[in-house]
Amino acid sequence: MPRSVNSVASRARRKRVMKQAKGYFGRRKNVWTVAKNAVEKAMLYSYRDRKQKKRNFRALWIMRINAGARLHGMNYSQFMGKVKGAGIELNRKVLADLAMNHPEAFTAIVNKVK
Numbered sequence: 001m002p003r004s005v006n007s008v009a010s011r012a013r014r015k016r017v018m019k020q021a022k023g024y025f026g027r028r029k030n031v032w033t034v035a036k037n038a039v040e041k042a043m044l045y046s047y048r049d050r051k052q053k054k055r056n057f058r059a060l061w062i063m064r065i066n067a068g069a070r071l072h073g074m075n076y077s078q079f080m081g082k083v084k085g086a087g088i089e090l091n092r093k094v095l096a097d098l099a100m101n102h103p104e105a106f107t108a109i110v111n112k113v114k
Contacts, residue, residue: 061096068099072110082113 014032020042021028021035028038066076074082083090088109090098098106 058092061092064096064099065092068095068103068106069110072107072114074110079110079113083109086113088113 017036017039018030018032020039021030023029024035024038027034029035062076065079069076069079083095090109095106095109098109
């Protein structure tokens with residue numbers, strides 16, 4: 001009995017990977033084995049960097065809050081400790097935005113926690 005292979009599914013799988021490799025340079029876009037490896041690596045990077053993006057933004061917010069707090073004679077850790085102690089429930093994203101774009105509102109928060 002001849003071997004049965006599902007060429008429809010195989011072709012669809014290859015087609016999907018080649019579509020994902022569209023826009024790559026050189027053989028990465030049109031040679032199956034090279035494109036498959038490139039797409040797998042790209043997927044690993046995208047998974048990893050979705051996590052890293054969160055870390056990077058948190059670090060950016062902390063830097064901005066620290067810069068705003070230092071203008072008022074406090075460092076980041078003192079400021080955040082006092083914010084939590086005063087019961088102000090603003091997250092770092094909002095505090096960083098206030099420090100950067102609305103310094104008068106940030107000054108009001110600093111005066112409230114001092």
